[in-house]
Amino acid sequence: MTGRSAIRRSCAALYTLAGLALVLRAGEPQDPAWWIGGLVFFLVVASPVVVGLWLARWLKSHVYHLFCVTVAAIAVYGFYLQWRTMFAAEPDAQSALVLLFVPFYQAAAVSLAFIVAKIADYYAKPARRSKGTP
Numbered sequence: 001m002t003g004r005s006a007i008r009r010s011c012a013a014l015y016t017l018a019g020l021a022l023v024l025r026a027g028e029p030q031d032p033a034w035w036i037g038g039l040v041f042f043l044v045v046a047s048p049v050v051v052g053l054w055l056a057r058w059l060k061s062h063v064y065h066l067f068c069v070t071v072a073a074i075a076v077y078g079f080y081l082q083w084r085t086m087f088a089a090e091p092d093a094q095s096a097l098v099l100l101f102v103p104f105y106q107a108a109a110v111s112l113a114f115i116v117a118k119i120a121d122y123y124a125k126p127a128r129r130s131k132g133t134p
Contacts, residue, residue: 004064005057011068012053015075019046022079026086026099044103045082049075052110060121067117071110078106 023042028034052071059067085098 008053008056008068011072012050015049015079016046018079022082022086041099048078048103048106048110051107052114055110055114059117060124062124063117063121067113070113070117074106074109074113078102 019042023038023045027038027041029038049071052074053068056064056067056071081102082099085095089095
């Protein structure tokens with residue numbers, strides 16, 4: 001396992017745990033029927049970022065780091081919006097829509113960032129070496 005893949009896996013695991021904590025805190029885990037919907041919601045919350053970090057493995061180093069930073073920014077902002085809607089904002093009838101739509105907006109943003117990164121990766125020139133350096 002390389003350093004890049006270890007960092008990617010650690011970030012994916014951290015976001016997955018944060019998403020799990022968000023879902024458990026917002027729901028009723030003592031109710032057995034809740035677990036079906038809770039699991040689906042957890043998968044929806046965690047998948048855009050985890051899939052984005054999984055896609056990063058097909059990028060070269062110079063674009064890889066920028067893409068990972070972009071995915072991290074998308075993850076932090078999306079998690080902040082969901083946390084604020086669930087725990088910090090005044091209760092509102094439309095608050096649940098944020099929890100439904102933020103992961104889809106995250107997926108769209110990660111997809112767009114990956115497409116831009118792949119285009120940049122394709123058109124990037126390899127670093128040149130002078131003849132005197134090894």
